[in-house]
Amino acid sequence: MFQIIGIVCLFAMVFGSYIISGGNMAPILHALPHEMMAIGGAAVGATLISNSLTTLKGMGSGMGKVFGGPKWKASDYRDLLSLLFLLTKTMKSKGVIALESHIEKPHDSTIFNRFPKIVKDHFATDFICDTLRMMTMNLEDPHQVEDAMEKQLEKHHHEALHPAHAMAGLSDALPALGIVAAVLGVVKTMGSITEPPEILGEMIGGALVGTFLGILLSYGLVGPFAARMSGVIEEDAAFYKIIQAVLIAHLHGNAAQISVEIGRGNIPSTMQPSFLEMEEALNNIPAEAA
Template sequence: MFQIIGIVVVFVMVFGGFMLAGGHFDIIIRAAPFELMMIGGAAVGAFLLGNSGKTVMKTVGDFGKIIAGPKWKTQDYRDLLSLLFLLTKTMKTKGVIALETHIENPHDSSIFQRYPRIMKDHFAIDFICDTLRMMTMNLEDPHQVEDAMEKQLEKHHHEASTPAHAMQSMADALPALGIVAAVLGIIKTMGAIDSPPAVLGGKIGAALVGTFLGVFLAYGFVGPMASRLKEVYDEEHMFYVIIQNVLVAHLHGNAAQISVEIGRTGVPTKSQPSFMELETALSEIPAEA
């Protein structure tokens, strides 16, 4: 919602100010299609040239996150903490053998199946199962496990954040591409140097539209969109950090309830369930689970 308001504010303030200052839109309107073709086309081409097909497709797929925001909501964090509570409690009360059936075939597990939204995230499931599997293989040093999990998280976050970096690179390039379009406009103007001053003024004004559009698009739209995407990826990353926090707390010998409470404190504030909300969610888990 705020992103849509931001777009409207940028347009109204920039072009409204131009109009109130006595500016005329005729030159901008005539020049904009050709300048946008040069600047936008070059930016898209450079984007395709500088990124892998996977990054390009992920950028297109994640574009909606700019407005929709992170995919994980308050209920998802409650579900994650409940899932980790069940797994750590099973490991502590029933032992490693009882846990193995769940982590080796999570899609057939009665514990994992309770949380279908989390099941759709392959990294989250693999991250949980791989870590618990290390624990079942007697890797019980909390510091070693935490270090191994940290490396996995860094790798995943780096790969997940590539669209934000790609868009920021495009934003950085747009002002220079605007200058390229402006230079071409000046070249065109110099080819008509014998024209009357009024005609030359129109051509120079049209050339400067290229510089304006390059800077306007870079700092008014593409740059802020890249920042927004980075913010979304950083918040989504916290979902996996909570997994790390809970499992490491479990390795330190804490009870399942304490471990998930440690995890709860790391949930982003706007999505963080209260202590009582988490208590209620845990108490509603059927005894047979």
Template sequence: MLSLVGIVVVIIMVFGGYVLAGGKMAPILKALPLELMMIGGSAVGAYLTANGTGVIKKSAAGLAKVIKGPKWKDEDYRDLLCLLFILTKLVKTKGVIALEQHIERPEESKIFQQFPKISGDHHVVAFICDYLRMMTMNFDDPYQVEDVMLKDLEKHHEEEHAPAHALQTMAEGLPALGIVAAVLGIVKTMGSINEPVEVLGAMIGGALVGTFMGIFLSYLIVGPLSGRLGQVLDEEARFYNVIKDVLVSHLHGNAPQISIEIGRKSVPTHHQPSFYELDEAVAALPPEL
């Protein structure tokens, strides 16, 4: 939501300053529809040309992420650590075989269903279950598992950041598209060279709106949206890093309490529960889990 506020502030400051300086909005408003058609339309067309269907779909979802912010909140990180505590404790007390019913059908597992927001995210559940399943297959060398996890997270990072990179590429191209629109406006003006000075001035001013809009959209709208999307995706990726750190710590032979404490240290600072908050959350877990 703060991103929308920022865009409103940008528009008010830029055009408000222009009007206060004595500028008239009429020439801009007159030229704006066609200039936006040329610049915005060509930018969208180039975006469709340069990107696959998957990136385009993720771009729409990415813009929603920019408005809503990161998916995972304070309580979600706390719930994740509690979930991992239960799972690692289950392995310690009953062995890896006890995991099978939970990792093969997580949608029916009492453990996963205790945390509905996490269990509702297919990617997170699959990530947890895949590596717990490896443990049941005796693939339990912590260094090898960590290496596989890092490669998995790197692949996930590249795929999730593709829309942000595509938006940044669009932002970098918008000033050039503004120049294209401006040049076409000048070409149109040169075809009316016999018109009075007042008419030519209005036509040249309209052409320059194209240059302005290209720069405005690039540096004040699309570029910042791309940067914010990258920040949101980076923060959401920290959720997976917490899972990795807890499971690798478990494979090193640490107690569940130690493993989730190591995971707690990976939680972003502004979402990180204190030691005592996490301890209370673990103590409040239903005893039958």
């Protein structure tokens, strides 16, 4: 919502101030199609050259993050802690044998299927199952497990940020591409140097539209899109850090409820459930699930 308001405010203030000060929109509108063709086409071409197909797809889906915000909401953090509570409690009370069926086939697990949004996230599910599987294979040194989890998180986060970095690179290139379009307009003007001043003035004005568009698109739209995309990815990454915090606390020998409380303390403040809210959520888990 704020992104749409920001875009409306951007164009209203920029072009509104131009019109109020006596500017004429006709030269801009006349030059807009071919200047946008030069700048936009060059931007698309440069993006295709410099990025892989996976990154290009990520840029497309990343625009959904720009307008949709973080994937994980406050209720999802409560669900994650409830899921980890059930898994660690099962492991402590019934042993690793009882846990194996859940981590080998999480999509068929009665525990995982209580939290469908988390199960649909492949990384979260695999991250939990792979870590618990290491524990069932007698890798019980908390420091080794924490190091392995940290490397997985770093790899996932690095890959998730590729589209945002590509968008930032495009933002950096747009002013220069606007200059390219402007230079072509000047070349065209020089070829018509014998024309009357009013025609030459219109042609030069059209060429300058290219520089204007390149800068406006870079600093007004694409740059902020890249920053917002990166910010949302950073916010979503906190969700996976909670998995690490709870499972490492469990490896240190803490009870399931204590491990969950340690994880709750690591949740970002805007998403963090209170102690009473978390206690109520755990108490509402059916006895057969627990």
